[in-house]
Amino acid sequence: MDFKVTKNQHPTPKLERDQILENPTFGTHFSDHQVVIVWEKDRGWHSPEVIPYGPIMMDPSSAVLHYGQEIFEGIKAYRHADGSIWTFRPTMNAARLQRSANRMALPQLPTDLFVESIRQLIAVDGDWVPEPVGEKTLYLRPFEIAAENYLGVRAANRAEYRLIASPVGPYFTEGVKPVSIWIALDSARAGKHGTGEAKTGGNYAASLMAQQDGYEQGCSQVMYLDAETSTYIEELGGMNLFFVYSDGKVVTPSLDGTILHGITRDSVITLLKDAGHEVSERKVTLDEVRKDIASGTIAEVFACGTAAVITPVGLLKSREEEIVIGNNEPGAITVALRTKLTGIQYGLVEDGHNWMHKLAD
Ligand SMILES: *Cc1c(COP(=O)(O)O)cnc(C)c1O
DSSP: OOOEEOOOSSOOOHHHHHHHHHSOOTTTOOOSEEEEEEEETTTEEEEEEEEESOOOOOOTTBHHHHHOOEEEOOEEEEEOTTSOEEEEOHHHHHHHHHHHHHHTTOOOOOHHHHHHHHHHHHHHHGGGSOOSSSSOEEEEEEEEEEOOBOOSSSOOSEEEEEEEEEEEOOSOBTBOOOEEEEEESSOOSOOTTSSTTSOOHHHHHTTHHHHHHHHHTTOSEEEEEOTTTSOBEEEESSOEEEEEETTSOEEEEOOOSSSOOOHHHHHHHHHHHHTTOOEEEEOOBHHHHHHHHHHTSEEEEEEEETTTEEEEEEEEEOSSOEEEOGGGSOOHHHHHHHHHHHHHHTTSSOOTTOOEEEEEO
């Protein structure tokens, strides 16, 4: 499919863009263009376009505004030292967008079209990918919405895929520091056969109340337990969790239908195995984690996701207790893993698994 490209006649002036790229803050500035691809039930995907960045004209009856039929992805573009631009495992994001689409009764965008949409946006907005100093990247946000003007409750017969881009700075501005995590005892994120596995806005909407509680308690993230028994640790609002034992074994909650299939999670499991660690995916109870941290059997805890890459966890807190991990200092295995993964992404470390995908020279 050929993309029609309409250049922005009023792009951000270079001086202003340079200022933004100097010190980008997450999700506040956007590149000059966006991708749009339309889907209609009787035509399939058609009319892929690159157009100037700007508001979406939408009828107030548009289905997404009422019933939340929406899915999204998060992926980054990295500039390497030679100026070339790369992304990380894009076919994994394409496959996950398709799985999310299936769950939310939205159309599945073909993998080739997904990857090509990223290439097309970078072809016009490549200057928005920051220099590789201080872990800066261009964050890419692909998303799909039900875009039919109809208030009836059914899967929409018209949908739109869009892709926008926002330059981001390092998640940690003063070096990698452990975060504190609020254990949600009064709210759940995902139920059995629910939408926990789908990357859908509704899951995030449902998580914001507990996040507010967490902020009030000095915590930056929320940890969710299983909805049925409040026994098993699942994940954070937007990151997967790992537990590192003092003997080098690593455990992460298994993907039992309520946990998001993180691409960083998958990559971390592979890199840990490469380094000789035994990694098990299994059910993990809050009880055993509490005991194993107290006895020193669990030495490190970290969270991972595209935005923050790998984040050490120093404190688990709820309205009943506070559990300090490793003196609230980042663990050695966590830090080494973070260096390795970001090294691959910035082209500083050999990419032994062919994870990097070139977008532009
Ligand atoms: C996006 C997301 C993650 C992390 O996935 P990555 O592919 O590693 O970015 C983890 N949990 C939830 C709920 C998410 O939405």
